[in-house]
Amino acid sequence: xxxxxxxxxxxxxxxxxxxxxxxxxxxxxYFPVLGRYACRVARISSAExxxxxxxxxxxxxxxxxxxxxxxxxxxxxxxxxxxxxxNVVRSRQREATRTATFIQLYGNEGGDSDEAExxxxxxxxxxxxxxxxxxxxxxxxxxxxxxxxxSNEAIAAHLNLSHxxxxxxxxxxxxxxxxxxxxxxxxxxxxxxxxxxx
Numbered sequence: 001x002x003x004x005x006x007x008x009x010x011x012x013x014x015x016x017x018x019x020x021x022x023x024x025x026x027x028x029x030y031f032p033v034l035g036r037y038a039c040r041v042a043r044i045s046s047a048e049x050x051x052x053x054x055x056x057x058x059x060x061x062x063x064x065x066x067x068x069x070x071x072x073x074x075x076x077x078x079x080x081x082x083x084x085x086x087n088v089v090r091s092r093q094r095e096a097t098r099t100a101t102f103i104q105l106y107g108n109e110g111g112d113s114d115e116a117e118x119x120x121x122x123x124x125x126x127x128x129x130x131x132x133x134x135x136x137x138x139x140x141x142x143x144x145x146x147x148x149x150x151s152n153e154a155i156a157a158h159l160n161l162s163h164x165x166x167x168x169x170x171x172x173x174x175x176x177x178x179x180x181x182x183x184x185x186x187x188x189x190x191x192x193x194x195x196x197x198x
Contacts, residue, residue: 008070015064015073023064026073027057034081042085052084091149123191130180134173141166142173146196 014022031053038049056077067073131142137159144150144158145166152166159166174196181188 012067012070012073016067018064023057023061026060030077031057034077037078038081038085041082042089044085044088048088049085052081052088056080056084087149120191123185123188124195126184126188127177127181127192127195130177130184133180134176138169138173138176141169142177145170 011022011025015026034053034056035046035049038044038052039046042049044052059080060073060076063076067076131139134142140159141155144155145152150158152163152170155161156163156166177192178189181192
């Protein structure tokens with residue numbers, strides 16, 4: 001670090017100057033605190049909390065010049081972690097709904113949900129293999145949209161593309177995936193429809 005972070009104001013000033021040791025100092029101090037906050041507030045796993053906090057710190061570095069004081073930085077950290085946790089919980093709820101829908105449709109009369117869960121998981125793996133076979137830019141847009149749940153506007157800004165390009169690439173990706181999955185196994189297409197709409 002160019003100078004010691006004697007206090008929050010010093011740390012903030014160095015951070016705005018792009019001083020990476022000041023940034024790493026912030027990570028050392030606040031990463032465990034924010035991770036604990038995420039686990040306590042949202043009751044998510046420590047691994048999920050780490051992912052959320054890592055993402056928040058990346059955003060902080062990208063936006064470091066936008067803050068007017070250390071209080072704003074702290075507010076950003078806590079608010080962003082809370083929002084990230086909400087997204088994790090929503091994603092988990094969507095996945096639970098998808099699984100329940102599939103088990104309801106394909107679980108046997110004896111209620112062997114374990115077998116249905118295994119089948120569903122394997123079918124999801126097949127869908128992911130097909131996603132990975134998409135052209136690079138199309139694949140990236142599809143993953144940001146359907147796995148990361150980003151809006152078209154957010155994807156366009158993130159990838160520096162027009163909204164129309166994002167919409168076109170998403171439509172082409174869906175058409176290709178439906179075509180490939182139908183050829184592989186008609187059941188895959190049904191699972192894909194359940195997955196894409198929850």
